[in-house]
Amino acid sequence: MRSAFVLAAILVTACGPSVDPGSHLSGRTSLQDRYPLSPQTSLTPGTTCKNASEYRYPERIPYCNRSVSTSLKNKIIKTYDSTFQYTIASMPRNDFKIDHYIPLCMGGSNDNTNLWPQHKSAYAYTDLLEQKLCLHMERGHMRQVAAIDYMKYAKNNLDEAERIDQEVDEIYGEL
Template structure:
């Protein structure tokens, strides 16, 4: 686990200068404030949170790349598309929505940092050790403060 923290720290430092001009290192609060699932296909965890199946079409994905480039000055569409995914700011496993208010283009070096935390948070929710509202607060903080992810991960792991 210590190696994961060191790797995260190195990635955060290497991202900071390159990302400023090319891609976002976190979701923009105006374009992607987050949204919860309001048309669930099922309910999950002891808390019975709404769960929406993944359903983001190609046009919506292209639109999120365009919005971040045109409105925020990034250059995601000039980069290799395989290096990105459309991320759910509030993950589906935490009750997030497929709405555009919950989607943003996430670069691979960013999701390599945040995805392990997402999985751990949802695991803790499934075990009844973490409430949805707390998990959402934690993942939002992490996605907006990548340098804090190793410490956040360690705290969540101890729950």
């Protein structure tokens, strides 16, 4: 039994925590319960750019330049910690990025209602998909609404990110 536990601990350390987006709702029993695996939509429903610095893609998507101050990043972490009893602030800061729930390349905003502390174990699943979706928008293959729907679904269902990636390839073509 002990060897199975040690093996599991090695795998979690090497590969990151297992992905169970709903696990944070139960008791705090593991490392992954110390931070969100997906945005908490009560704080981070996702918002699009209202003050565009430019318009991109054939669809002319409003684009906001990246502008998230260190103080806003710290506020996001503090709010998530205090609201949901996470302990992000006590963890290594380089294990997290402040993620745009609706990515900037899809027309997302820099507003705090579009930002959340994303652990590296989560963005390992979503960052490449984000790039792919934005390239499809840039090439006119995909509309903004579809890209946002795919991205939000992937960020809330990490265990399905690979399937979503394959579906995008099947529907819109491989890049």
